[in-house]
Amino acid sequence: MSKFLTKGVILTAILGALVMAVMQFTKLVIPETLYLVILGYFGLTIFLFQSMVKAHAKSPARFVTSFMGAVAIKMLATLFFLAAYLYINEENRVEMAMSVFVIYISYTILLSSTIINEVRD
Numbered sequence: 001m002s003k004f005l006t007k008g009v010i011l012t013a014i015l016g017a018l019v020m021a022v023m024q025f026t027k028l029v030i031p032e033t034l035y036l037v038i039l040g041y042f043g044l045t046i047f048l049f050q051s052m053v054k055a056h057a058k059s060p061a062r063f064v065t066s067f068m069g070a071v072a073i074k075m076l077a078t079l080f081f082l083a084a085y086l087y088i089n090e091e092n093r094v095e096m097a098m099s100v101f102v103i104y105i106s107y108t109i110l111l112s113s114t115i116i117n118e119v120r121d
Contacts (some may be wrong), residue, residue: 051066052066053118056119065113
């Protein structure tokens with residue numbers, strides 16, 4: 001779990017610094033809500049990782065089901081958040097949608113690679 005937290009904190013810092021750099025050095029206007037989205041994904045990823053580790057310890061045969069459920073939960077949470085956010089805030093839709101997509105992919109890669117290594121051991 002400590003390797004996962006370390007990787008998660010590093011990824012969160014990199015994504016936060018990337019958002020800050022894009023806002024400073026380009027003319028793109030990215031909503032500051034994106035920092036909260038990054039923290040939200042970090043928390044959701046930690047929760048899903050712990051749930052999958054517990055599910056694997058309980059029944060290794062049902063790991064695939066728990067993994068697919070975790071990915072589905074994250075995807076639906078992203079869909080609902082983006083739909084609500086883009087409905088309420090009409091400006092900067094493309095920037096926000098693309099930013100959330102990059103964050104989603106980053107944390108999905110982190111979760112997938114770390115849980116596969118965890119299950120193999």
